[in-house]
Amino acid sequence: MILVFSGHNYKYETESLCKMFFSCQRFQIEYEAGDLSRDNLIFTRVKTGKTHTLFYAFVRGEGKFFAKSIRVPKDSAQEKNEQERLLCLCVHRVLSRYVGQGTKWGILTGIRPVKRIHEYWEQGMDDMAIHQKLERDYLVSPQKVDLCITTAKTQAPLLQLTQPKSFSLYVSIPYCPSRCSYCSFVSHSITNRSALKLVPSYVEHLCREIAYTGDLAKSLGLRLESVYWGGGTPTTLEPDQLAQILQAIGQSFDLSTLREYTVEAGRPDTITEQKLTVLKQAGVGRVSINPQTFQNPVLEEIGRRHTAEMTIDRYKLARQVGFDCINMDLIAGLPGDDLAGFCRSVDKAISLGPENITVHTLSVKRSSRLFQSDGLPQNLKDNPAGEMVDYAQHTLMEAGYRPYYLYRQKNTLENLENVGYAKPGTEGLYNVYIMEEVHTILAVGASGVTKLVNPYTGLIDRVFNYKFPYEYIDHFNVMLERKRKVAEFYEQQF
Numbered sequence: 001m002i003l004v005f006s007g008h009n010y011k012y013e014t015e016s017l018c019k020m021f022f023s024c025q026r027f028q029i030e031y032e033a034g035d036l037s038r039d040n041l042i043f044t045r046v047k048t049g050k051t052h053t054l055f056y057a058f059v060r061g062e063g064k065f066f067a068k069s070i071r072v073p074k075d076s077a078q079e080k081n082e083q084e085r086l087l088c089l090c091v092h093r094v095l096s097r098y099v100g101q102g103t104k105w106g107i108l109t110g111i112r113p114v115k116r117i118h119e120y121w122e123q124g125m126d127d128m129a130i131h132q133k134l135e136r137d138y139l140v141s142p143q144k145v146d147l148c149i150t151t152a153k154t155q156a157p158l159l160q161l162t163q164p165k166s167f168s169l170y171v172s173i174p175y176c177p178s179r180c181s182y183c184s185f186v187s188h189s190i191t192n193r194s195a196l197k198l199v200p201s202y203v204e205h206l207c208r209e210i211a212y213t214g215d216l217a218k219s220l221g222l223r224l225e226s227v228y229w230g231g232g233t234p235t236t237l238e239p240d241q242l243a244q245i246l247q248a249i250g251q252s253f254d255l256s257t258l259r260e261y262t263v264e265a266g267r268p269d270t271i272t273e274q275k276l277t278v279l280k281q282a283g284v285g286r287v288s289i290n291p292q293t294f295q296n297p298v299l300e301e302i303g304r305r306h307t308a309e310m311t312i313d314r315y316k317l318a319r320q321v322g323f324d325c326i327n328m329d330l331i332a333g334l335p336g337d338d339l340a341g342f343c344r345s346v347d348k349a350i351s352l353g354p355e356n357i358t359v360h361t362l363s364v365k366r367s368s369r370l371f372q373s374d375g376l377p378q379n380l381k382d383n384p385a386g387e388m389v390d391y392a393q394h395t396l397m398e399a400g401y402r403p404y405y406l407y408r409q410k411n412t413l414e415n416l417e418n419v420g421y422a423k424p425g426t427e428g429l430y431n432v433y434i435m436e437e438v439h440t441i442l443a444v445g446a447s448g449v450t451k452l453v454n455p456y457t458g459l460i461d462r463v464f465n466y467k468f469p470y471e472y473i474d475h476f477n478v479m480l481e482r483k484r485k486v487a488e489f490y491e492q493q494f
């Protein structure tokens with residue numbers, strides 16, 4: 001598709017909106033209105049006259065042509081945000097007609113729609129006013145507005161727990177037993193010999209970074225709220241390697257204020273009783289054991305080397321070891337899955353009774369094996385992801401789970417969302433803190449991104465670690481040097 005910007009520079013919002021209609025496609029961007037009679041062309045224009053401003057969009061292709069304009073008094077649309085909104089309404093209208101359906105999130109393109117609800121509440125808006133605004137001004141469906149408001153209500157008391165100098169610790173373990181077809185993370189399969197060889201050195205460097213970061217946190221008087229190990233699949237490591245990292249964290253940070261300690265044991269094929277015991281004894285209270293689906297043929301198709309039976313077995317094992325807070329991830333829209341299969345997976349997860357169930361919508365990222373540059377792969381077209389997500393929401397809420405965090409990603413099927421559901425009182429705090437950006441996340445390990453948050457001003461700054469384990473090890477001192485920015489941030493901001 002060719003995307004033309006004329007008379008404006010609202011590239012980010014406009015292009016993001018177009019991508020919601022044409023998943024996985026690349027756009028050829030043009031800033032000058034060349035030959036407008038070409039096919040596969042989306043044209044957007046903002047033109048300000050003496051008294052009025054005109055917003056205009058058209059799309060041409062496949063023998064179809066749709067156009068939409070909005071003309072408003074000049075004074076009413078001077079702000080950038082309002083101009084973008086009006087232009088996006090035009091684009092949304094023409095693309096909805098072109099593809100034959102709208103989007104449930106309307107023209108909202110951001111990844112954190114729940115943050116908006118908290119902001120609206122702070123401005124004094126009630127739920128009805130929020131409904132009106134999001135439905136009328138942003139074309140969001142009533143169901144999604146409800147979901148956002150319910151999620152924000154679950155979060156409200158959890159956000160109260162955090163203090164100005166609170167922070168959470170993220171530990172990155174970028175290793176997995178094999179690579180899933182939809183994976184876009186920097187995760188190395190340990191079936192690769194050179195990746196496996198690096199693991200001991202990686203763990204050793206990670207422990208050094210943990211010690212360095214712990215000193216930093218203590219010197220700045222920061223208060224640790226939650227620890228989260230992700231990646232990757234942390235339980236890919238051997239029990240003694242897990243113990244080494246757990247010990248480094250215990251020695252480097254003051255854990256007396258800790259409210260939650262989570263380790264992703266996402267792949268059931270990595271879980272053993274010994275590993276679970278090591279984690280439990282060191283104070284880990286929450287683990288994720290992720291079925292993704294309980295359909296064995298689907299698991300095989302996406303490259304997961306475990307069965308549904310193994311997931312159930314490892315879940316029971318975690319209960320025996322004493323874990324009383326377990327999360328299970330499911331994915332709507334996996335290749336090879338169908339509505340009935342997905343519904344059975346939701347029902348199965350509920351019947352096992354984990355405290356948290358997170359429902360993701362499949363996202364086809366550029367760096368995943370599923371990605372094709374000319375659009376969605378054939379086996380994902382006409383996928384009933386929307387019905388799957390609706391079934392999950394309805395069934396989980398009936399079973400007593402409440403949504404407690406929600407985010408959106410690019411290139412998800414039907415532009416749907418990811419939602420974490422929890423039995424009341426068991427919500428995963430780290431997920432709320434990172435999504436709502438209420439306090440600093442100090443990240444350690446390859447591909448970790450430290451996010452510095454000033455809760456008074458909302459100012460956010462980031463420090464990036466090297467992405468791949470070999471870079472992380474090779475440039476270790478450079479990376480520690482970068483972390484000085486953490487101290488500078490607190491000295492300047494607080």
Ligand code: SF4
Nearest residue numbers: 176179180183187232
């Ligand atoms: S378990 Fe997660 S991180 Fe590992 S390969 Fe699969 S999607 Fe990627």
